[in-house]
Amino acid sequence: MDSFSQLQANNLGCIRQQKPLFANISFQLHSGEMLLIQGPNGSGKSSLLRLLTGLSTPFEGEILWYHEDIQKHLSAYWNNLHYIGHTNGIKPGLTVHENLKLAGHLRLTASPGNLSTILTQLQLHNHQQTLARFLSAGQKRRLALAKLFLFPRPLWILDEPLTALDANTQTFFLSCLEEHLHNSGIAVVSSHHPIHFNKAIVKSLRLELC
C-alpha cells in the first residue's frame, strides 16, 4: 500500500439491472498520473467514471481520496474535481459567455483572466454570444472542455473527451492534459482513441464485457 496515493480504488464492483458489470477493480493514482480506461461499448466505462465522481455509490468496494472515503466527504471531494460526461453539462439555452460565467459563479470564481486566450485557442471567441444550442457537437464539447482550463482543479474525470473534436483541437486538448499532469494534477479518462503519453505517467485499465 502506497502512502502517497491520492486517488485509490479498492475492489470496486458495479451491478446494473441485476447483472454484474465489473468487479474487483483496484488502482492507485499519484499526482501527475493518469488512468486511461479502455474497453468495448457497454463494458462499464461510464459507470466506473460515475462511481469515481461519487455521483453513484458502488455496489462493493470503496474509493479513497487522500485516504478518506469519498462517500463520507462528498461535498469536500466535489470541490476538487471536474467531471465531463456524455452530456457536456452546458445549458443549451444560454450563450457561450453566459455558460462560462455561470460555471465561474458556481465555483465562486470571478471571471478568470485567461478567458479570452482560452476561447481563442478553442476557436470559440467568435461565438461568445451564440446560444449553446446552436453550436455544433464539437463546439459544445470544446465549451465543456473550456471549464477545465479556466477553473483549475486537481482531479479531472473525463468520459470520452476526444469525441467530436477535430484533429487540431484533439492535439491542443492532449497538450493541455499533459500540462495538467505535469502540474501534478490527476486525470481519469476513458477513450477509444489512443493517447500517447510517457508510459510512466499513464496507467491503463481495460474493461471487458462480462
Added chain:
Amino acid sequence: MLRAVWFVFYTEIILLLRRSHEWLYPLGFFVIVISLFPLAFTPDPVFLQKYVPGCIWIAALLASLLSIENVFVTDTEDGHLEQWLFGEIPLTILMLAKLCAQWLITQLPLIILTPILGALFHLPWSSSVALCLGLLLGTPILILTGSLGVALTLGLRQQGVLLGLLVLPLLTPVLIFGVNIVQQAQAGLSITAPLAFLAGLSTMALTLLPWAIAATVRVSMDD
C-alpha cells in the same frame, strides 16, 4: 456567494423567458379552464360570484402542476444538475434560487391576471383582492410541493399523472384556506385568520422543502 446565487437566479429567469412555452401554455390553460366553468354551469352573476373563486383556485392548482412538471427535465438531460453538485454553493440554496425564478415567471403572471378574470365574472373588487392575496401566499407552496413530487419521480417515465396523484392530495389545505379567504371576504368577515394560516404554511414550505428537494434530486442521480 450572494452574487453567485443572484447570477444563478438571473440565468434561470433568462432560461425560462427563452423557453416561453413553459410558462405561456400553463397560463393559457389557466384562462381557458376558468372560462369553461360558466359554460358548464350557468352564466348567472350571483352564482358566478359564489363559485368562481373556487374555480380559479382549482385552475391555478392544475396550471401550477402543468408548469412544474418539466422543472428538472432539461437540467437532468443536459447534465447541468451534476455540475451544480460540483460547484461550491450548496444545492439547497441553488434549488431555492431556481424555484424562486420559477415562481416569478410561471405564477406571478397568473396572479396578475386574476383580477381581470374576476372582473369578467362580476367578482367584487374586495373579493378579487382577497383572492390575489391568497394566491400570492398559496402559489409558493404549490411550486415547492410540486417540485418535490417532480424530484421524487425524476427517474420514471410517464411521471405526469403520477405527479398529480402524489401532489394534489398534499395540496388540499392550501385549497381549503385559499377558498376560505375569499368566502370570508364575501361574507364581510376578517380574512386575517386564513391568510395567517396560508402564510404559515408558505413559510414552512419555503424553509423545509428546498432541503428535501435537494436531497431527493441528489439521490435520484445515483442510478
